[in-house]
Amino acid sequence: MTKWSRFNVASVALGFAFLYLPIVLLVVFSFNESRLVTVWAGFSTKWYVSLFNNQGLMDAAWVTIRVALLSATIATVLGTMAALSLVRFTRFRGRMLFSGMVYAPLVMPEVITGLSLLLLFVAIGFDRGFWTVTLAHITLTMCFVAVVVQSRLLSFDRSVEEAALDLGATPLRTFFEVTLPIIAPAVFSGWVLAFTLSLDDLVIASFTSGPGATTLPMKIYSQVRLGVTPEINAACTLLIALVTVGVVIASIVTKRREVQRQRDEHAAFAGG
Amino acid sequence: MKSLGNIRRSFAPWADPDSKPFISFKNITKKFGDFTAVDNLTLDIYHREFFALLGASGCGKSTLLRMLAGFERPTSGEIILDGQDIAGIPPYRRPVNMMFQSYALFPHMTVESNIGFGLRQDGMPKAEIAERVRQMLKLVKLEQFARRKPQQLSGGQRQRVALARSLAKRPKVLLLDEPLGALDKKLREETQFELMDLQQELGLTFVVVTHDQEEAMTMADRIAVMSHGNVIQVATPAEIYEAPNSRFVADFIGDVNILEGKVKAAGNGRIEIAGDDFTVRTVGDAAPAIGTGAAFAIRPEKLKVSRAAPADAAINASEGEIWDIAYLGDMTVFHVRLPSGKVVKTSMLNAQREVENPIGYDEKVWVSFAETAGVVLKD
Numbered sequence: 001m002t003k004w005s006r007f008n009v010a011s012v013a014l015g016f017a018f019l020y021l022p023i024v025l026l027v028v029f030s031f032n033e034s035r036l037v038t039v040w041a042g043f044s045t046k047w048y049v050s051l052f053n054n055q056g057l058m059d060a061a062w063v064t065i066r067v068a069l070l071s072a073t074i075a076t077v078l079g080t081m082a083a084l085s086l087v088r089f090t091r092f093r094g095r096m097l098f099s100g101m102v103y104a105p106l107v108m109p110e111v112i113t114g115l116s117l118l119l120l121f122v123a124i125g126f127d128r129g130f131w132t133v134t135l136a137h138i139t140l141t142m143c144f145v146a147v148v149v150q151s152r153l154l155s156f157d158r159s160v161e162e163a164a165l166d167l168g169a170t171p172l173r174t175f176f177e178v179t180l181p182i183i184a185p186a187v188f189s190g191w192v193l194a195f196t197l198s199l200d201d202l203v204i205a206s207f208t209s210g211p212g213a214t215t216l217p218m219k220i221y222s223q224v225r226l227g228v229t230p231e232i233n234a235a236c237t238l239l240i241a242l243v244t245v246g247v248v249i250a251s252i253v254t255k256r257r258e259v260q261r262q263r264d265e266h267a268a269f270a271g272g
Numbered sequence: 273m274k275s276l277g278n279i280r281r282s283f284a285p286w287a288d289p290d291s292k293p294f295i296s297f298k299n300i301t302k303k304f305g306d307f308t309a310v311d312n313l314t315l316d317i318y319h320r321e322f323f324a325l326l327g328a329s330g331c332g333k334s335t336l337l338r339m340l341a342g343f344e345r346p347t348s349g350e351i352i353l354d355g356q357d358i359a360g361i362p363p364y365r366r367p368v369n370m371m372f373q374s375y376a377l378f379p380h381m382t383v384e385s386n387i388g389f390g391l392r393q394d395g396m397p398k399a400e401i402a403e404r405v406r407q408m409l410k411l412v413k414l415e416q417f418a419r420r421k422p423q424q425l426s427g428g429q430r431q432r433v434a435l436a437r438s439l440a441k442r443p444k445v446l447l448l449d450e451p452l453g454a455l456d457k458k459l460r461e462e463t464q465f466e467l468m469d470l471q472q473e474l475g476l477t478f479v480v481v482t483h484d485q486e487e488a489m490t491m492a493d494r495i496a497v498m499s500h501g502n503v504i505q506v507a508t509p510a511e512i513y514e515a516p517n518s519r520f521v522a523d524f525i526g527d528v529n530i531l532e533g534k535v536k537a538a539g540n541g542r543i544e545i546a547g548d549d550f551t552v553r554t555v556g557d558a559a560p561a562i563g564t565g566a567a568f569a570i571r572p573e574k575l576k577v578s579r580a581a582p583a584d585a586a587i588n589a590s591e592g593e594i595w596d597i598a599y600l601g602d603m604t605v606f607h608v609r610l611p612s613g614k615v616v617k618t619s620m621l622n623a624q625r626e627v628e629n630p631i632g633y634d635e636k637v638w639v640s641f642a643e644t645a646g647v648v649l650k651d
Contacts, residue, residue, distance in 0.1 A: 162343055163376035165363040167390030167441065177389075181380045 023240060030233035037228045047230040048238075057235055060219035063130065064199060067215060071137035072194035078138065079145025079194070080187055086146070087153040105143045113140060114207030121208065128210030136208040137198040144197060145190035152186035185257065192250050196243055283493060285318040293352075294319040294477055295340070295445065300349035302335050302501075309335040311501035312349070322471050322478045324492035326485060328524075332501040333481045337447050340479065341370045354444060364393075369443040373450040375434035377422040383409070383433050384418045390441040408436040411470070428459050435467075439474070448480040452487060464490045485525050489513070497521050513571070515647050522569040522649060529575065529616045530649070531568045535560045543648055548612035549590040556648050570646030575618040575639055577606055577631065582640040589640035592616070594633055606631070608639050 030048075034041030051057060082102050086095070105113055117136045121128055160182070164174040180187070202217040209218060216239070220232055285291040293316035302310040310332040317323045325333040338344045339351060342363030351358050358366060369390070378386050387408050391401045409415045412432035422430055431454070438446060451467070452460045468491050471478045482488050488495045489509040496506045497520075505517045516522035519530065533547030538559045545552040545566045552568045560566060576582075582589045595615055596607035605619045616639060631637060 157374060157376065159372045159374050159376040160378060162341075162363070163370070163372055163437075164378070164389070165343075166341055166368075166370045167437070168364045168393035169389070170364055173393065178378055182378075 026233050027237050027240065030230060030237040032230055032233075035230065037230060037233070047234040051231050051234045051238075054231060057216070057219055057231070060214050060216045061235070063213055064216040067130065067134050067137060067205075067213075068195050068198040071134045071141060071198045072191050074134075075138045075141040075194045076145050076187060076191045079142045079190055080149050080183075082142065082146040083149035083153055087150055087156075102146050103143050105140055106147070110140075110201075110203040111207075114204040117204065118207045128208060129213040132208045132210065133205050133213055133215065136204045137194075137201060140201065140204055141194035141197045144193050145187075148190040148193060149183060149186050152183050156183065185253070188253075189250060192246055196246065199239070199243070283320070285321070286316070286494065291318060293317060294321070294354060295479070296350075296352040297336070298350040298352065300336070300339065300346045300351065302332070302339060302344060303347045308501055310339075310346075313501065313503055315496060315503055315506065317477065317479060320475055320477055322468065322491055322493045323480070324488035324495045325479065325481045325498060326483070326488040326495050326524075327498035328483060331498040333498050334449060335501075336498075337370070337449055337479065337481045340445070341368060341447055342366050367443055368445040368447055369438040369441055370447040370449065371434050371438040371451050373453055375422075375430050375454075377430060377433055377437070379422055382419050382421060383414060383425070386422065386433055387437045387440050389437065394441070404440060408440050411439070412436045427454055428463075431455060431463070435470075439470075439476075442474075443476070445477045445479060448478060450482055451480060453482075453484075460487070461490075467491060489525075497524060499524075516569060517650050519567060519569075519649050522647075527572050527617055527619075528569050529572065531570065531616075533566055533568065535562055535564050535566050537562065542643075545648070549592075549610040549614060551587055552646075553587050553643055554646060554648060555644055558648060558650070560648075567649045568646055569649050570641055572605065572617045572619040573603075573621070574645035575616060575641050577608065577618050577620065578638050578640070579631070579635070581638050585638070588643065588645075589638055592637055592639050594631060594635045594637060597631075597633060608637060610639070 029037055029040075031043050031045065032040055033044040033046070082098075085092075086099050086102070089095070114136070117132075117139065118128075120126075121132050126132060156179075161174050161178055164178045165171065169177060200217055201215075202221055205215045205218055206221075209215065214222075216235065220235060223229070223232055295317040297313055297315040300310055300313045301308065313332075313336070315336075325336060327333045335344060339346055340353075342358070342361060346359055349359075353366075353368070378389065381389070384405055388401045388405045391404055396404070405418075406415075409418055412435055414429060414432055414436070417425060417429060417433075422433065425433065431451070435451070448467075452463050455463060464487060467478075480488070480491065489512075492509060494506060494508055495512050497504045497512065499520055505512060505521045507515070507517075512521060512525055516525065516528075522528045522530065531545070531547050531550055531552060533545040533550070533552065535543065536546045536551070537544040538556075541555055541557060543552075543554055543556040543558065543560070543566075545554075545568055547568075554568065577594075590610050592608040592610045594606055595609040596605075598605040601622070603619050603621050605617060607615050607617055609615050618639065
C-alpha cells in the first residue's frame with residue numbers, strides 16, 4: 001500500500017465534495033423541521049409523511065415507475081436484437097448506416113430527440129400521454145442497451161453456439177438456452193441502465209408527455225419553479241435511495257460473479 | 273509378403289473396389305470472397321475409419337470439417353453422407369457431432385447438463401437421458417465430477433467432457449477439430465491411445481483435423497495430407513511416410529534427404545539416377561525419360577554410416593565427412609557433408625548402451641543405402 005500524500009488526500013476529498021456535497025445537502029434538508037430550505041431547525045420526518053399524502057407527487061411517481069419498467073423492458077429486447085444483428089451479420093447492406101443510426105441518440109441533444117418525437121406524434125395524430133412518453137424513452141434508451149450488449153457479444157465464443165446447433169438445437173433454442181443465459185448479465189445491466197435513464201429523464205418527457213402522464217422529474221421541476229419545498233427534497237432523497245440500491249445490487253452481482261469465477265479456477269487447478 | 277510398415281489390423285475398405293464410401297466429398301469448392309479455402313476437392317472416407325486431415329494452418333482442413341458439420345456451405349460440389357446429399361441440411365439435423373478445439377462447453381451448465389444437452393434437444397425421456405449421461409460419464413471416467421461447472425475442471429477433464437458430449441447422441445460420424453491441441457505433451461500422448469481404443473469400442477467413423485503429424489500417424493487409419501485447399505496424398509501412415517508421392521509430402525512428414533539428379537536408365541522395375549554424390553539405383557515401376565531431372569527421397573534412418581567402404585562403392589554409396597553429431601538418447605543423428613558440399617542427415621538407433629570406438633567429428637565415413645530404401649518422387 002502506498003502512503004497517502006497530502007496532495008492525494010486533498011484531491012480525493014475535493015473530488016468527493018464536488019460530486020456529493022449538493023446531494024448530501026439535499027438529503028440533510030429533507031429531514032429539516034423548518035419549512036425554509038436553507039435554515040436548519042432540527043430533525044424531522046414530517047416531509048416524508050406529507051410527501052406520501054401529496055396525491056400529485058405520488059401519481060407522478062407511479063407514472064414514472066410504470067414508464068421506466070415498460071420502456072426499459074422493451075428497449076432491452078430491441079437493443080439486444082440490434083446488438084446481435086450488428087455483431088453477427090457483419091455484411092448486410094446498410095450495416096454502417098444502421099450502426100450509425102442506432103448510436104445516434106447517444107450523442108443527439110435530447111432537445112432535438114424530444115422535439116422530433118413530438119413532431120412525429122403530432123403528425124400521425126397520436127394523442128400524447130403515457131404511451132408517447134414510453135415510446136420516446138424506448139427510443140432514448142435502446143441504444144444504451146445495444147452498446148452494453150454489443151461489447152459483451154464481441155468477446156463471445158461463437159463455437160459455444162455452434163456446439164449447440166451441432167447437438168441438435170435449432171437457432172431459436174440455441175439463442176434461448178445458450179446465448180441468452182451467457183450474455184444475461186450484460187442484458188441485465190443494459191436494463192438497469194435503461195431503467196435509470198427513463199427514471200430521471202426530464203427533457204424528452206416534457207416534449208412527449210400529455211395530460212395525465214406527468215412524470216416525477218416533470219412534477220418536481222414544475223413545483224420548484226413555484227419554490228423549493230422540503231417535500232421535494234424528500235422525494236429526491238427517495239429517488240436517490242432507489243437508484244443507489246439499484247447500482248449497489250448491480251455491482252454486488254458483478255463482484256460475486258467475479259469472485260465465484262476466481263474460486264472456480266482455483267478449485268480446478270487444485271483438483272488437477 | 274512384404275508391406276510398408278506394420279499393419280494394425282485387417283481393415284482396408286479403401287483397397288476393396290466393392291466397398292462403398294461412407295462420406296464422399298465430390299468436387300467440393302469453398303470460397304470466402306476472393307479466397308479459395310477448398311479447391312475442387314474429392315475425397316472418400318469409409319465406415320468405421322479413423323481418418324485424419326493433416327496440414328499446416330490455412331490449408332483448408334478445418335473448412336472441410338466445418339462443411340461436414342454444416343457450419344459452412346460449399347460454394348460448389350456435393351457432400352454425400354451414408355448415401356444422402358447433406359449440402360443443404362442445417363447442422364442441427366445432421367447425424368454428425370463435433371468436438372471443438374476450444375471444447376465449447378456451456379459455461380452455465382453442469383457437466384451432466386452439458387452431456388445431456390443434445391439428448392434433451394431430441395426430446396428423449398428424462399430417465400433415459402440420465403442413464404445415457406451416466407454411461408458417458410463412466411466412459412470418460414468423470415463420474416465424480418457430474419455436478420461441477422466446466423470452470424471447475426482442469427484442461428484434461430474439460431476435454432473429456434467435450435468428448436462425452438459429442439458422443440452422447442451416438443452420431444454416425446464424430447468430427448474432432450484439433451482435439452488434443454490444448455493438452456500438454458504427456459497427456460496428449462495418453463489421450464491419443466484412449467481415443468483410438470474408444471473408436472474401436474464404439475465402431476464409429478472418426479474424422480480428425482490436426483496439424484500435428486505425430487498425432488495423425490498415431491491415431492489414423494488413413495491420412496489426407498492437405499495444402500492450399502487440395503489433398504496432396506491420401507494413404508495409410510506407413511505409405512505416407514515410406515512412399516510419399518511428392519516433394520511436399522516427403523518434406524512435410526518427418527525428416528527427409530532429397531537427392532537430385534538426372535535419369536540415367538529406367539526399365540525392368542529399376543531406375544538409375546546420376547547425382548552429384550551418388551549414383552542411385554532404386555526399385556520403381558515408373559519409366560521417366562532418360563536425361564530428365566529426378567528427385568530421390570530417403571529417410572535419415574535408412575542411410576547407413578560406416579568407416580569401411582561398402583561392397584559396391586559405385587552404386588548407392590558416397591564418401592563424406594562427419595559434420596555434426598546430435599545424441600538424442602534413443603538415437604544419434606549424424607550430419608554428413610558429401611563431396612559436393614551437400615549435407616545429408618542420417619540417424620542411428622542406439623540399441624546398445626556402450627559402443628566400441630564410436631564415430632567422431634570430422635571423420636571420413638561412407639554413407640550407403642539399400643535399393644529399396646527410398647523412393648523416386650513424382651514431381
